[in-house]
Amino acid sequence: MPIVFACAASHAPGITAWPEAAPPAQKERVYGGFDELRARLDASGAETLVLLTSEHWANFFLDHMGAFCVGRAEAYAGPIEPWLKIDRREIKGDPALAAEIVETAYDRGVEPSFAYELQFDHGTMVPLSLIMPRMDRPVVPVLFNTLAKPQPSARRCLELGRLIGEIARNSPRRIGLIATGGLSHDPGERNHGIIDSNFDHRFLAAMVDADAETLAGFSRADFAAAGAGAFELLSWVALTGALGGAKGEVVAYEAVQPWATGVGLMSFAAAA
């Protein structure tokens, strides 16, 4: 079955925690973009979703940090942040699909860690609450270490994405993919609030063109220069790998100062 839905979306906590801080026109365009993604998800008939998302210290700490972690739980809860203005709730997991991802990856020389218990924070809950507010499809979270050096390379993320895409296409079920995070931002760090729109446009252009080689060529230094949060774009690179060349469309891009983030939303045609 082709991948029936794919999108990428920023997850800045300000989107839900302090939406009123954004200039109204920007807020409207971002929220309009999320409405569009929600409509496309609903129209796609997707039965289950793989969430390519960022670890933000919600689950892992420096006592044990892996590059990737696949969630195999029956259910997840989130958000952990009481200030996010998203009600805490439970979201069903899809352990069968998760097992297939883990086992296939191991057979093919990529060894993600896996977990039967994970919590969701803003990195997953902000986009999910806007794209799938009823939380009515099961999910498989795939967490990326975007925090602790060394983060996985973009090329490795592309490779993991390709595996996930292949599994999704070979599945008899209708699978959707959501990548979350980015674009340029330096959350909580010295350059908090500084947005690098030039970087954002360069990255988005490569995503639109599904230019896997350019995306795989983004180095740790490239991401770091666009702020610590730009490493979250590793999940977007993985999405391009999963989609195997499907071109993307920028649904919205706004450099939203009060949210301290270059906020981008992309949608991708169903990948063959």
Added chain:
Amino acid sequence: MSVYALQKLLRDVNRIPERREAYFRSPAEFAAGYELTDGERAALLGFDVRALYDMGVHGLILRPFTILHKMSDPEYVKALRGGP
């Protein structure tokens, strides 16, 4: 090199409701449960955001912790960039 313990403390406050309540009930008592240096304890109990950052606390641990303290984004940026 116990910034590890300091980050662990802050992260516990951020993500575990019972720890959060215990911290806000009595920061000093709560801090006694972690192996902090004197400087780290002072920065924590004095809510010295710049000092906590300079000690090496990760931004995605520090910023959520300061949000729990109702610190706005402009206040946070000022705390980090202001001063020497």
